[in-house]
Amino acid sequence: MGKLFYGTQSGMSVSVAEMIQIALPEWVDEIVDIGLAQARDLQNEDFLVLGGGTFGAGELTTDWDRFWPQMDEVDFTDKKVALFAVGDAWAYGDTFCSVMRLFYKKVRERGGEIIGHGDPAESYKFRSSASVINGVFIGAAIDEMNQSHLTYGRIARWASSVREQLECTAVESTNPDSVVIISSLSAV
Numbered sequence: 491m492g493k494l495f496y497g498t499q500s501g502m503s504v505s506v507a508e509m510i511q512i513a514l515p516e517w518v519d520e521i522v523d524i525g526l527a528q529a530r531d532l533q534n535e536d537f538l539v540l541g542g543g544t545f546g547a548g549e550l551t552t553d554w555d556r557f558w559p560q561m562d563e564v565d566f567t568d569k570k571v572a573l574f575a576v577g578d579a580w581a582y583g584d585t586f587c588s589v590m591r592l593f594y595k596k597v598r599e600r601g602g603e604i605i606g607h608g609d610p611a612e613s614y615k616f617r618s619s620a621s622v623i624n625g626v627f628i629g630a631a632i633d634e635m636n637q638s639h640l641t642y643g644r645i646a647r648w649a650s651s652v653r654e655q656l657e658c659t660a661v662e663s664t665n666p667d668s669v670v671i672i673s674s675l676s677a678v
Contacts, residue, residue, distance in 0.1 A: 491519040492537030492570075495527055497554035502634050503542040503576050509641065510539060510574060510630070513649035517656055525553035529563035537656065540593050541574035541629065548588025548620060566602025572652045573604060573629025579616035580636050586616035587631040594621070594628050604628060606652035609644055 496507040511518045517537055524542070532538060545551045550558060573594060575587035594604055608627030611619065614637070621628050630648035632641055 492517055492535050492539065493520045493522055493531070494518050494539035495522050495524045495532065496540075497524045497542035497551040497557075498576075499543045499545050499551045503551075506574065506576050506632050506634065506641070506645075507539075507542075509645050510649065513645050514539075514652060517653065523553070524557045527557065529560040532561075532564045536568070537570045537572075539572045539574065539652075540597070541590065542576065544575050544577040544582065544585065544587050544589040546585075547582070548585030548591075550589055550592060554589075561596050561600070564600060566597050566600040569597075569602045570605050570656060571597045571602045572606040572648075574632065574648070575621065575629065576632045576634055577619075578635040579614055579633045583615075583617040586614070586619045586621075586633070587627065588618075588620040590621035590627070590629045590631070605655040606630070606648055608648050 494507050494510060496503045498504055507521045511521055518539060522531065542554060543551045549555070571593075573590045575590040577585075577587035577589075579586045597604060606629060608629050608631050611622045611625050611627060614631065614633065619627070619631070621631065630645055632644060634641060
């Protein structure tokens with residue numbers, strides 16, 4: 491099991507976090523407001539979901555900004571981390587959900603593995619995002635302001651990707667023979 495840590499400026503990320511927990515009940519057993527967390531809370535988990543709102547020009551929300559120095563205290567080695575962001579593609583189309591890139595860089599810098607890809611960028615209406623790599627969002631990009639009718643589908647597709655990667659990891663760790671099979675398949 492793992493935990494989801496979120497930050498919010500307007501409260502919108504809370505409902506998205508709850509939807510993510512519903513989509514990944516076997517993997518997310520607790521949702522934690524980052525404003526109430528300590529570095530050790532992240533350190534004690536093998537699987538994490540990190541995210542929240544995108545503030546201003548692709549910046550961290552105030553609660554994540556206050557917590558951010560503690561991210562350097564977390565050793566993400568051997569941790570699987572999935573990302574999400576809530577943004578407004580119409581009002582902030584030049585930095586839509588760009589905050590995910592900050593999480594992406596920090597987790598990788600500290601030894602973690604990012605899992606779970608989001609939807610293709612072309613399925614959104616925005617101008618630019620630092621959170622798109624090779625045409626795909628690096629996590630679940632959610633626009634509750636303008637496309638809330640698409641949120642459940644976006645979370646479901648992202649959660650399926652997360653689940654698939656976590657289940658492959660579980661198979662690898664419980665069956666040493668499967669590592670050879672999975673490794674040879676990924677080389678094809």
